[in-house]
Amino acid sequence: MLKAPELLLPAGSLEKMRTAYAFGADAVYAGQPRYSLRARNNEFTLPQLRAGITEARQLGKKFFVASNLMPHNAKVKTYLRDMESVIELQPDALIMADPGLIMLVREKWPDIPIHLSVQANTVNYAAVKFWQSIGLTRVILSRELSLEEIAEIRALCPDMELEVFIHGALCIAYSGRCLLSGYFNHRDPNQGTCTNSCRWDYKVKPAAENANGDIEPLQKIDFDFNQALLSSQSSPFNNAHTQRHPAADQVYLIEEGKRPGQLMPVMEDEHGTYIMNSKDLRAVEHVAQLTEMGIDSLKIEGRTKSAYYVARTAQVYRQAIDDAAHQRPFDLSLLGQLEGLANRGYTDGFYQRHHSQETQNYLRGHSESSRSQYVGDIEQVDAISGMAEILVKNRFQIGDRLEIIHPAGNVIILLEHMQDLEGNAVSVAPGSGHRVKIPFTGNVDKAFVARFL
Numbered sequence: 001m002l003k004a005p006e007l008l009l010p011a012g013s014l015e016k017m018r019t020a021y022a023f024g025a026d027a028v029y030a031g032q033p034r035y036s037l038r039a040r041n042n043e044f045t046l047p048q049l050r051a052g053i054t055e056a057r058q059l060g061k062k063f064f065v066a067s068n069l070m071p072h073n074a075k076v077k078t079y080l081r082d083m084e085s086v087i088e089l090q091p092d093a094l095i096m097a098d099p100g101l102i103m104l105v106r107e108k109w110p111d112i113p114i115h116l117s118v119q120a121n122t123v124n125y126a127a128v129k130f131w132q133s134i135g136l137t138r139v140i141l142s143r144e145l146s147l148e149e150i151a152e153i154r155a156l157c158p159d160m161e162l163e164v165f166i167h168g169a170l171c172i173a174y175s176g177r178c179l180l181s182g183y184f185n186h187r188d189p190n191q192g193t194c195t196n197s198c199r200w201d202y203k204v205k206p207a208a209e210n211a212n213g214d215i216e217p218l219q220k221i222d223f224d225f226n227q228a229l230l231s232s233q234s235s236p237f238n239n240a241h242t243q244r245h246p247a248a249d250q251v252y253l254i255e256e257g258k259r260p261g262q263l264m265p266v267m268e269d270e271h272g273t274y275i276m277n278s279k280d281l282r283a284v285e286h287v288a289q290l291t292e293m294g295i296d297s298l299k300i301e302g303r304t305k306s307a308y309y310v311a312r313t314a315q316v317y318r319q320a321i322d323d324a325a326h327q328r329p330f331d332l333s334l335l336g337q338l339e340g341l342a343n344r345g346y347t348d349g350f351y352q353r354h355h356s357q358e359t360q361n362y363l364r365g366h367s368e369s370s371r372s373q374y375v376g377d378i379e380q381v382d383a384i385s386g387m388a389e390i391l392v393k394n395r396f397q398i399g400d401r402l403e404i405i406h407p408a409g410n411v412i413i414l415l416e417h418m419q420d421l422e423g424n425a426v427s428v429a430p431g432s433g434h435r436v437k438i439p440f441t442g443n444v445d446k447a448f449v450a451r452f453l
Helices: 014-022 046-059 073-088 099-108 125-133 147-156 180-185 225-234 284-293 307-325 333-339 357-369
Strands: 006-010 027-031 062-067 093-096 114-116 138-140 161-168 202-209 215-217 251-256 263-266 280-282 297-300 372-382 387-392 401-405 411-414 435-439 448-452
Touching (some): 006 014, 046 073, 099 114, 125 138, 307 401, 333 372
Parallel strands (some): 006 297, 062 093, 138 161
Antiparallel strands (some): 202 215, 372 387, 387 435
């Protein structure tokens, strides 16, 4: 049996922390709004941190505090004072990125473990050795590394804890180094206030350079890039010398959905058009290889995501880790379970540089075979009536196959009867905010409900 890596989940709230632990997490990470990269949608002030660390200790779990912003002078001046009460709570580690803050913490609290944040963009073994030499206990490696590069770092740094991201959003820059949010909204990514400008809804508009060198809009041209790409891929003449479409050499302007009339230039090169929006990371199929390498922690991103997201990812990656540790074959159905989460399409990021067509089709087929949608939370179960009350999140109806998702195990049912709260038969749960009852009993209080598509 191999050593199982730690499963590390995001905790944007105490509720999500409890969900993560219930569904298999070994540890969670949370951060104060002022000093982590989640200033918005973050309830972890000092009382919540105290409660979270206390509960984690009672459960034999770990609780890490993210303190990983790149501070300007004003925050450096208040940092040690504000962290005094946090250090007194004895979190299992601080997650940090800024060398200056790391120096201050090492001087004042030399015994507190420090994990180097992914914000430090560590991409080589020499950097890992440097951070180890000044007393850090773990390095979270950059998302931009391949499996081969991670394996080399592991081999050359055998005594340092290594952590990698395995699931969640990807940044279009090296993590935290993007300037888009600061440019558009004056909210800096590495100050904890990123507005995810890379994921906004942009429209492409044709443009040209005038005699003064300025970019100005043109009339719309009739060119669908995606359709042209599909046509070129299916063409029998598709090879390295395929002629470019004339429209590919033009200059374009992009317009963001909520900023009509503000046109910004975007270029295209010989490789295609890249606006900004990355697919989401899903690397569950690589858990076994990372486990065999001896990676110490597998991390899931998403402190602003829902409790359902936390439950699903924790459950799936818990199984993948346990299977890998016991050297059981990878369960391909796990790919499909993750399809039910809101996502922008999945990629395994930089882990595997080149995928064969056979591998891509193999993964996609299993991903699409059991797609589902989050439709509600079970609020309570009445054992006498045999009915479970559901707070509806998305529409479902009689005849749907539902999956009840619970730490004790998932159950699939065919929905044949449903009531409103007054006991009247209904055929449809219309959507968010409604409450209905369905026949179900068992220890499933606070369970989640998904509908197979």
